Amino acid sequence: MFLAAAVQMTSTSDAEANWRQARSLVERAAGYGAALVATPENTNFLGPAPEKVRLAEPIDGPTCRRFGDLARSLGIHLLLGSFNERIERDPARCHNTSVLFGPDGQVQATYRKIHLFDVDVSESVRYRESDQIAPGSAAVVTRTPLGTLGLSICYDLRFGNLYRRLVREGAEILCVPSAFTLTTGRAHWEPLVRARAIECQGFVIAPAQCGRHDDEGLRETFGHAMIVDPWGQVLATAADGPGLALAEIDPGLVARVRRSIPVADHLHPEL
Numbered sequence: 001m002f003l004a005a006a007v008q009m010t011s012t013s014d015a016e017a018n019w020r021q022a023r024s025l026v027e028r029a030a031g032y033g034a035a036l037v038a039t040p041e042n043t044n045f046l047g048p049a050p051e052k053v054r055l056a057e058p059i060d061g062p063t064c065r066r067f068g069d070l071a072r073s074l075g076i077h078l079l080l081g082s083f084n085e086r087i088e089r090d091p092a093r094c095h096n097t098s099v100l101f102g103p104d105g106q107v108q109a110t111y112r113k114i115h116l117f118d119v120d121v122s123e124s125v126r127y128r129e130s131d132q133i134a135p136g137s138a139a140v141v142t143r144t145p146l147g148t149l150g151l152s153i154c155y156d157l158r159f160g161n162l163y164r165r166l167v168r169e170g171a172e173i174l175c176v177p178s179a180f181t182l183t184t185g186r187a188h189w190e191p192l193v194r195a196r197a198i199e200c201q202g203f204v205i206a207p208a209q210c211g212r213h214d215d216e217g218l219r220e221t222f223g224h225a226m227i228v229d230p231w232g233q234v235l236a237t238a239a240d241g242p243g244l245a246l247a248e249i250d251p252g253l254v255a256r257v258r259r260s261i262p263v264a265d266h267l268h269p270e271l
């Protein structure tokens with residue numbers, strides 16, 4: 001058994017303020033005893049698009065170094081839900097990248113968001129994530145002493161085939177750091193998170209952005225950071241505003257649920 005935490009926070013274009021907010025919530029979670037702490041999509045910056053690309057950094061840049069040092073000083077596994085990763089050969093775009101740090105502070109895995117949010121939420125609320133973000137193409141699973149993690153980001157949550165793949169490759173704990181819009185979050189967030197947990201028969205750790213940001217559309221995000229167990233039960237949901245969803249993870253539950261309903265054996269991959 002170990003304690004996991006999904007961070008809920010409000011990132012803006014003020015990278016230093018975002019760092020202080022994230023650090024204080026991660027420290028709080030570790031203070032409660034959390035061994036695995038995950039922060040939301042765009043932890044380090046959620047603001048105007050041109051700035052986002054201009055401020056993008058490589059994985060060995062200062063943002064990842066800070067989060068790695070934090071993981072080491074607290075002795076935890078820390079998922080930086082996502083940051084804007086510079087692409088050397090493409091100055092116009094960056095990757096939307098999750099980074100897992102081990103308790104030694106080293107980068108243990110990186111995942112680049114595959115499905116990009118090019119969506120008209122309403123007449124006035126319109127996103128074209130692919131204008132600034134270059135998609136990744138690799139599904140990423142990483143073994144840790146706490147269990148095998150499958151990585152994904154936000155809009156990926158709608159594409160069940162990615163999660164089937166992660167489970168096939170051994171994932172027991174699925175991470176979905178997010179920044180769901182208020183509109184789509186109200187209607188779809190919890191059912192989607194629970195559906196992934198039930199289908200995958202795994203834990204889902206879903207950190208979230210919340211509140212009002214300062215990008216062009218003054219976007220508002222849904223919050224409701226949550227942790228769901230392999231039976232689909234919501235173990236914890238963050239309250240309104242910056243905070244934490246904290247829950248105990250029983251790694252043995254994954255195997256018990258998979259034994260009881262052996263969907264992996266009943267799957268028709270040819271369909």
Ligand SMILES: O=C(O)CNC(=O)[C@H](CS)NC(=O)CCC(=O)C(=O)O
Nearest residue numbers: 042117127129154155179180181184
């Ligand atoms: O663009 C940025 O600065 C930060 N990126 C995000 O907030 C991303 C891409 S726009 N948001 C989502 O994927 C929302 C998905 C969603 O809300 C849904 O699937 O309904």
